Amino acid sequence: MHSVLQTTQPHETAIAHSEGVSADEFRAALARLAAGVVLVTAHDAEHGPRGEDVGMTATAFLSVSLDPPLVMVSVRNDSRMDDLLERQPLWAVSVLSESQRHIAGRFAMKGRISDRLLFEDIPYASGTATGAPLVRGALSTLECRTEQRVTAGDHTLVIGRVLTATAPSTESGPLTYFKGKYRQLG
Secondary structure: OOOOOOOOOOOOOOOEEEEEOOHHHHHHHOOOOEEEOOOEEEEEOOOOOOEEEEEEEEEEEEEEOOOEEEEEEEEOOOOOOOOOOOEEEEEEEEEEEEHHHHHHHOOOOOOOOOOOOHHHHOOOOOOOOOOOEOOOOOOOEEEEEEEEEEEEEEEEEEEEEEEEEEEOOOOEEEEEEOOOEEHHHH
């Protein structure tokens, strides 16, 4: 005999889920969630004779697991970073400080042809495990290898195993994003 799971009582009706939320309503509601700002980077060895470094500002970045050490970043489907991370499993993250707002703004621009000029005056070092740019002065840096990719609507969630992590001593605070603007704590 099979048991049946009943989610409502016979005299109750199920509450309908909202399916009509607009993009503007959704964006406005989530703009109230403060987020840290990171620069996700990777080296595209197939672009040009020496390759090209690629970067993307992200606020949808989080820790997933301590054992093993996993993080996740959300990238827009069919973006340059999504295309690159689909074929290149090595990437890095620089957690930006409050003094690095200009870096966040620069790499948040849509429709750019090349990232070469964007990196030109930013101090960085290439990661030893990934070859991806690690921004100097960042609050912390992580080098990662993709473990899993999950399509979620118009974005892909890229889950990466952390290969290296550094957290240099700093007096600077984090760069945050709240109500559509970059902000400092305090």
